[in-house]
Amino acid sequence: MGSFIQYTLQGLASGGFYALAALGLAVIFGVLGVVNFSHGSMYMLGAVGTVVALDEFGLSFWASLIVVPLVLFVFGVLLERGLVRWLLKLDPLYNFLLTFGVTLVIVDLVKRRYGSSGMPYDTPAGLRGQIALGGLELPTYQVFAALLSVLVCVAVWVILVKTRVGMIVRAATEEPDRSRALGVNVAMWVTPVFGFGIALAGLAGVLAAPTRSVTADMGTNFIIILFAVVVIGGLGSIFGAVAAGFIVGLVEAFGQAYAPAYAQVLIFVLMAGVLLVKPTGLFGSGEHS
Amino acid sequence: MPETTLSEQLPAGQTGTPVLEVSDLSAWYGEAQALRNVSLEVRVGEVVTLVGRNGAGKSTTLRSVMGLHRHISGNIRLDGQDITSRTAERRARAGIGWVPDDRGIYASLTVMENLTLPPVVDRDAAWSLERIFEHFPVLHTRRNFPGTKLSGGEQQMLAMARPLRMGAKMLLVDEASEGLAPVIVTQIGDIIREIKKSGVSVLLVEQNVNFASTVADRHYLLAEGEVVESLGNDEFQSRLEELLHHLGM
Numbered sequence: 340m341g342s343f344i345q346y347t348l349q350g351l352a353s354g355g356f357y358a359l360a361a362l363g364l365a366v367i368f369g370v371l372g373v374v375n376f377s378h379g380s381m382y383m384l385g386a387v388g389t390v391v392a393l394d395e396f397g398l399s400f401w402a403s404l405i406v407v408p409l410v411l412f413v414f415g416v417l418l419e420r421g422l423v424r425w426l427l428k429l430d431p432l433y434n435f436l437l438t439f440g441v442t443l444v445i446v447d448l449v450k451r452r453y454g455s456s457g458m459p460y461d462t463p464a465g466l467r468g469q470i471a472l473g474g475l476e477l478p479t480y481q482v483f484a485a486l487l488s489v490l491v492c493v494a495v496w497v498i499l500v501k502t503r504v505g506m507i508v509r510a511a512t513e514e515p516d517r518s519r520a521l522g523v524n525v526a527m528w529v530t531p532v533f534g535f536g537i538a539l540a541g542l543a544g545v546l547a548a549p550t551r552s553v554t555a556d557m558g559t560n561f562i563i564i565l566f567a568v569v570v571i572g573g574l575g576s577i578f579g580a581v582a583a584g585f586i587v588g589l590v591e592a593f594g595q596a597y598a599p600a601y602a603q604v605l606i607f608v609l610m611a612g613v614l615l616v617k618p619t620g621l622f623g624s625g626e627h628s
Numbered sequence: 629m630p631e632t633t634l635s636e637q638l639p640a641g642q643t644g645t646p647v648l649e650v651s652d653l654s655a656w657y658g659e660a661q662a663l664r665n666v667s668l669e670v671r672v673g674e675v676v677t678l679v680g681r682n683g684a685g686k687s688t689t690l691r692s693v694m695g696l697h698r699h700i701s702g703n704i705r706l707d708g709q710d711i712t713s714r715t716a717e718r719r720a721r722a723g724i725g726w727v728p729d730d731r732g733i734y735a736s737l738t739v740m741e742n743l744t745l746p747p748v749v750d751r752d753a754a755w756s757l758e759r760i761f762e763h764f765p766v767l768h769t770r771r772n773f774p775g776t777k778l779s780g781g782e783q784q785m786l787a788m789a790r791p792l793r794m795g796a797k798m799l800l801v802d803e804a805s806e807g808l809a810p811v812i813v814t815q816i817g818d819i820i821r822e823i824k825k826s827g828v829s830v831l832l833v834e835q836n837v838n839f840a841s842t843v844a845d846r847h848y849l850l851a852e853g854e855v856v857e858s859l860g861n862d863e864f865q866s867r868l869e870e871l872l873h874h875l876g877m
Contacts, residue, residue, distance in 0.1 A: 509736045510745050517732050520694055521746040522720030522794060 344475055346592045352481040352550070354588015355488020356382070358581045359543040360561070361568045362495060363536030365580035368569075369512025370525065370532045372431055373423060376438040379562025380445040381411060381537045385544020386553045387449055390458040400463035400549070407545050408538040415537030419530050427529075442558070449555040457552040466549075484546050491542065492581050499577065508532060512577060564591075564603070567610045573623020583621060644671035646705075647798050647829045648693065648724075653702035655685070655692050655853075662688045663853045665702070668831075670798065675820060675830040677840040680850035681875055686833040687729065689850070690800045693831070694726050695719045706798065721749050725791020729802035729833075731783040733775035740771040742786055746794045753828075754795030763822060764789050781812035788819060792828070799823065799830045805839045817843050837872060841865050851875060 360382050367375050388407040392398035398406060418441065426433040462480050469476040499505035510518045511525045518525050551557060568587050572579030587606050594602030613621060648670040655663040663685045670676045678686040691697040693704055695716035704712045711719050720726065734742055748754045761768035764785045770778060778786060784804060791799055804820070805813040813836070820830060820843045834840040840847060847864045849857040849871065857871075864871070 506737065506741050506745055510734050513734050513736050514732070516696060516716070517726075517728065518745075519715065519717040520696055520720055520726045520728075521732075521790065522717055522749060523746060524717065526717070 342596070345477060346596045347589065348477055348481050348485060349595075350589030350592030351485035351585060352488070352588070353591060354585035355485050355492075356543040356547050356561075356584075357565060357568050357587050358492055358584025359488055359546075360540045360565055361572065361580035361584045362492060362577065363539030364565060364569055365572070365575070365577045366508060366512065366532050367536035369575055369577065370508060370515065371419075371423070371427065371434075371529055372515060373427070373434040373438070373533075374431065375536070376435055376562065377418075377441040377445065378438075378536075378540050378565060379558030379560075380442040381415070381540035381558070382544040382547070382561050383449070383555065383558035384414075384445065385411060385541035386460075386548040386551065386557060387453065387458065387544075387555070388541070389545045389548040390460045390553050391453070393460070400466075400545075403545050403548075404542070408542040411541030412534040412538035415534035416530055418537070419533035423533065424529070442562075446555050446558070453555065455555060457554050460548045460553055462549040480549060484550070487546065488543075491539075495539075496578075496581075504528065509577070512575060564606060567606050570620055571610050571613050573620025576620065576622040579620055579622030644674065646671050647674075647707060648831065649703075649705040649708075650689070650693060651703040651705075653689065653692060653700060653704065655688050655697055655700045657699070661853060663692065663700075666850070666853070666855050668848050668855065668858070670829045670831050672829060673824055673827045674846065675824050675832060675844045677832045677834045677844040677847045678850055679834060679837055679840055679847050679871075679875070682835075684850040684875075685853040686850055687802055688853075690802050690831065690833050693719075694724060694800055720794070720796075721747065723749055723753075723795070723797040725794060725796025725799045725828075727787045727791065727799060727801040727804070729806060731780075731787040733778070733783045733786055735774060735776040737775055738772050739767055739775055739778065739786060742775045743767070743771075743790055743793050746790060748793070748795055750795030750797065752795070753797060755789075755792040755826075757793070760789045760793055763819065781808050781815065784808060784812070784816060785819065788816075788823070792823065797828060799828060801830055801832045803833055803835065805834065805836045813839055837868065841868065849875060 360378060364375060364378050367373055385407055388410065389400065389403040392403045392407060422437055423434055426437055466480045466483050468479055470479040470482055472482070499509055507523055507528060510523060511528065515525055564587065568583045569580055571587065572583030590605050590609055591602055594605040646669045650666060650668045653663055653666040654661065666685070666689055668676070678689055680686050688697060692700045695714060703710065706722055706724060711722060714722070737745060743757070743760065766782050767786055767789060770782065775783070775786065788801070804816050808816065817839065823830060832840070832844065841861060841864055844861055846858065846860055848855050
């Protein structure tokens with residue numbers, strides 16, 4: 340029972356990284372129609388940024404939780420304004436290729452500056468060791484990461500459900516053209532939504548820094564799993580992205596515990612299974628083109 | 629199609645101010661031409677239908693006027709202003725209301741959110757929520773339901789109420805009666821007459837010619853992307869059999 344809860348917690352913690360990043364990927368795809376291949380590199384920048392913030396600026400983990408996503412928000416805004424926007428009227432494949440190119444450039448620049456080897460980052464003081472919960476000793480940082488991810492996802496959900504901005508984002512995510520035909524100013528929200536999506540990937544990276552090996556390539560594997568998450572959840576479904584993020588995290592954690600050699604394969608088996616049973620994903624309507 | 633001017637195409641007695649003027653509208657899907665020099669006019673408070681068989685170009689005309697189909701040539705004017713180059717969003721803000729054939733109801737939004745999502749573009753013309761609920765009481769009852777949990781008829785009412793809430797002056801309605809039970813079609817007809825009474829103009833794409841003849845003032849008959857005939861409702865009703873045969877409907 341104890342190890343079951345531990346694997347569940349571990350799954351929720353890494354699922355939280357996927358959920359946060361997939362949430363960003365889903366809102367960007369919904370509002371802009373862009374499959375952002377650079378999302379993995381933004382996650383990596385979040386993690387590398389956290390290490391660099393400490394090493395070069397003495398910024399604590401707690402400060403990085405705020406500052407790094409904010410910096411990535413600005414970076415996302417510049418990326419959208421400077422590059423992505425100009426290709427929005429063309430076939431979505433162009434922006435897919437553009438963001439793929441951006442990934443290559445970012446990864447190489449990070450390698451050039453910080454090398455290819457892992458950058459160590461200690462678990463922040465106060466989140467080290469174990470915490471006693473219901474008679475079980477659980478890693479404090481994993482509890483924190485899982486809780487914070489859930490909290491951020493809930494906060495984003497509240498914004499999406501309770502505010503006018505959220506209503507517009509939900510409508511634009513479901514049917515961007517129809518929203519325009521109803522006079523909704525979707526264009527006004529394109530830049531902030533892109534920045535916000537990137538910031539979420541960055542936040543996932545900050546949270547991952549103390550638990551994962553921080554390298555320039557850490558986003559490469561991440562983006563592949565992230566695409567699986569989005570496909571499982573249903574392309575264009577915000578709720579689906581979050582739910583599938585946590586599901587994939589759990590599959591990965593239990594896979595690593597009981598069949599480590601197949602931990603990642605299981606994710607893609609799950610994806611194939613979902614596609615066979617429900618080609619639009621668990622929560623996708625299939626109407627978004 | 630015989631060469632006629634717009635005024636020649638209009639039946640006698642229709643001399644109101646045009647809200648929507650479409651001139652020489654042609655549209656393409658890739659290489660295939662879907663519309664050929666379509667010209668039409670809708671006046672203040674008029675209900676005008678586009679009638680024709682499947683593939684005649686009715687929905688393409690509507691989508692082109694809304695700005696959703698951009699591979700076009702020709703000229704579109706709203707209240708005398710050229711809106712041909714404007715985006716769909718700017719056309720909506722200028723007062724064109726869109727009621728798509730699939731109703732266009734958002735699954736992730738409640739009925740109330742579906743109603744309040746579009747901006748109010750004309751405060752004087754916009755229907756208040758009270759007025760909307762007075763005319764569509766079922767929307768009030770189900771205001772907190774997800775939009776797609778409504779029945780087909782209720783979704784059609786929501787789709788028509790939405791542009792009225794915006795204050796649209798020109799409604800583009802695609803297949804209002806499609807797939808609805810006869811009793812609901814009668815209700816939709818009453819709503820269109822109510823909309824007309826409030827001075828809002830309606831351009832309605834309709835395959836159900838019997839329904840079209842109960843709500844419209846005038847009709848444009850489309851075949852193979854061209855307007856083949858324009859006639860008033862009296863003439864339309866008297867020649868219904870002949871027209872149905874001619875259009876192959």
